[in-house]
Amino acid sequence: MELLDNLALGFSTAFMIQNVLYCFVGVLLGTAVGVLPGIGPTATVAMLLPITFSFEPVTALIMLAGIYYGAQYGGSTTAILINLPGESSAAVTALDGHEMARQGRAGAALAAAAIGSFIAGTVATVVLAVAAPPLARVALKFGPAEYFSLVLLGLIVSITLARGSTLKALAMIALGVLFGTVGQDIYTGTPRFVFGQRELYGGIDFVSVAVGMFGVAEILRNLENEQTRTAVISKVKNLWPTREDRRRMIAPILRGTGLGAALGVLPGGGHVLASFASYAVEKRVSKRPQEFGRGAIEGVAGPESANNAAAQTSFIPLLTLGLPAHPVMALMVGAFIVHGITPGPNVITDEPALFWGLIASMWIGNVLLVLLNLPLIGVWVRMLRIPYQVLFPMIILFAAIGTYSLEFNAYDVYAIAFFGILGYILIKCGCEPAPLLLGFVLGPLLEENLRRALIISRGDASVFLTRPISAVLLALAVAALVVAVLPAIRRRREVVFTEDE
Amino acid sequence: MERRRSFPDVLAGGVFVLIGGAFVVGALGYELGTPLRMGPGAFPALVGAAVITLGLAIVIKGFIAGEVVSFGPIPWRAVAVIVLAVLFFGFTVEGLGFVPTSAVTALLTTLASSRVRLLTAVAVAAGLTVAGTLIFVIGLQLRIPLWGPWLGF
Structure with a gap:
């Protein structure tokens, strides 16, 4: 019954008029951003972060969360209509969704995505409400040694999810941790790597890194080959799926929701993994696997549900442990801190209205998404016609203004250029930017807890192995590393074998 | 392999x-x-x-045993112009003020595309400056002067 009381508190907070309004604004902006190719949710949340500074904390967080899951959702619209996934997790949706659109069933595909997302969002919100409080209670018992091991585990798990080479992902994480050390040392106050510039004493702002690596670098990628986007947009009609479609949607939606809710907790892009996993599962259990890739509605409903469920449950590690599982969650950490709240297990007891209000607002946001998207589909389709020549200068200018307004520090703006170029080079070399960002955010936590744990244990490094929870977490980290490296080893073996023959 | x-x-x-x-x-x-x-x-x-x-x-x-990653072309013009625009913004926003800095930054950025025409660039820059001023300075009340001290008034 405690849960019901808490949810009642949450809904009374979330239903306050300004909260519903900004939830709506967030979802609307998020969808718009998700629809527009070339600007992802990370860059948008980074740009819009300063806007929310003047709000009440709960309103600010509700709006930022709305942008995040709105963008997840908007990405699927473009994936279905023009085969251009706005977000990486929508790439799977494009496979069958766009095929359906070409067969004149765009309406059914969009409806499957909307209904699936709504059901998944609802279930995942309940999962979040049920799972978060006990986890937060466990987390309260964590000392510095446990936190160190937990952060390390989080960083390593994020590699297993990254595409491409394990080695590069590890290097990106370590590089991010390294950039996180710029600024004054927490224990001694010594300024580190500041080149005598007082402006750097506070460290590099996270927003600069996010905007540079995800905004500027992406724009440079898009300017490599400029072509007019030929958007052949299919007419959307018959939004309501047929009875046959509805029957075929139910099981994939439920399976997708389960998969997504479980995988969303993992750091480093659980929602991408969730949508891919759901697609694979649906294809395997289907009686008609040959239809996949040729417009199977299961291939839209499953991954879309998984994606949205994961988007909701990725708030669990943030709200209970203070660990961001996704670059957007890392920005949410920034938003919490700006409002004087340290994200972590204490939020639930110290700020119950904020905690439960945020959770309740996610459900309201999901309702708004359905209401917004199905009738407004024509507006989103028209937005696709905005030329890129208008779009990218807007992103750059607003990013510069937004970043500057954080601290009125010109170095934050210079850092955008630096990380834009660095990110562009590294992405071109096959490195993914997300691990660097996670490393950057979690690096200071890693250092602080490492040093504190060693002070408490009087310099005895074995403390990480003798404390049971810490030891288990470290063992899991090692296991995750082995799993990440294994496929590479196996592939190399196969190569060796084929060469022998 | x-x-x-x-x-x-x-x-x-x-x-x-x-x-x-x-x-x-x-x-x-x-x-x-x-x-x-x-x-x-x-x-x-x-x-x-x-x-x-x-x-x-x-x-x-x-x-x-390297990974096959196609490096692709580098849009030198875009790299140079965008870096310049961002640095310009950081360097002058305090001195020149919001409006001139935004206008120049936006104009520079539009030139990053190799297919832009001057008229379009000016129109986009003007539109973005107006939009930026309305959203950030008037709407969000950012404490950045519209016209900075370097301009002498």
């Missing part, structure tokens, strides 16, 4: 070694401390060493 060199791998590894190395050199200039009381230099030195090691591993792998 034949053994092949991968330029992007070697480049990426090189970047890691370079940055890691710079941080290690810097970190050694600070106090390292003891395990009990780690100094400010210890953690960056450790992580920097890890970055160098990983970078070297990537370079070596790049020479023996």
